[in-house]
Amino acid sequence: MFNKENKLEKFKDAETIIGASIKVKGNFQGQGDIIIEGTLEGSLKTDANIFIGDRAKVVASVESKDIIVNGEVRGNLKAKNYLAIGGTAKIFGDVQYGEISIEKGATINGQLLMLAEENRRAEKIKVEEREEGSGK
């Protein structure tokens, strides 16, 4: 799902896009892909994927399957599958991931914790069951 430029390949199909001049406050929960280019305070969770743009400022706990971070995140990140941290990313919080890639220039102030294999397997089964249930 990620290309070399750390952009969503299926940008058009994103369920939610939060533009650069928008401020979101509260608990944001979705099922599809979410793109954040603006400001978000609270929590951010989806069953699918999250893209955090280089101008985005997220003060929230973030949880999803795959996450791409190019902007600023103050809060804990949990990518059940894959986490891509771009060179412009600034992360202040603990990071949990199945797999990870970190580009040169990224800032991370927090603990990096790889999800245990059995946890990942359980998460993967949950995701697959959910996808089957939703007919994807």
Next chain:
Amino acid sequence: MINRMEIRLTDLGLNGKIIRLGGIKNIKGTIQNEIKLGAKTIIAVGNNQTVNKIIGAIIDTEIYSDFQKKTLLGIIPIGDDNSIASSLGIKNSEEACNILLARRIEKIDLGLADKYYFLNQATIQSAGATLEIDNYTLQVSERGEIKIINLLSDNKETIKSNPHDGKLEILIRTRKNDETYLTSSRFKISNPSEKLIIDGVAEIETPVEIGVMKDKVAVIVGKERMFE
């Protein structure tokens, strides 16, 4: 123009009672009376404003609900501001007559802002607007426009809209060229300094609750409609 239309409809074998709404004060009552008397199809001959008034009359009461469930809406566009007809694949009045004859029927969602219905969209200026959706709020400080879309009226639009999904698309475009897009079936919108414009024909004050009524209205559509 309207006389020509009447002749064309008669030629096609589409006969019915013709009521000229100009001059009628109680449009809703007049149309509801026709439904009560057994009218199965109501054809709006005019622009968005005409369609909007007729939709209000077709569905806006419980008294004749059994009749209204069976009532079909057809449109013959005349004049300017015909985005609703365009959305339904009806480009002009000539084509509209053939579409009525073909009788291709779709049940589609209807947007609701307070007590006003909209088929296409509701719009409001974005600077200073707040949207309250589920457990979060969205604040917009930049100038631009917020569109709440039930049925797309422009086929060049980059987003997709499905008037069968029980959801409204919220599209915010600011002058800084950034775009926000999300969907919701129920939310509140407010902008103290601006009014919400319903289908380009009515203006209402905010804050206002916005919702959607799934598959609420049965319409006669053309092949070139902007949805599946």
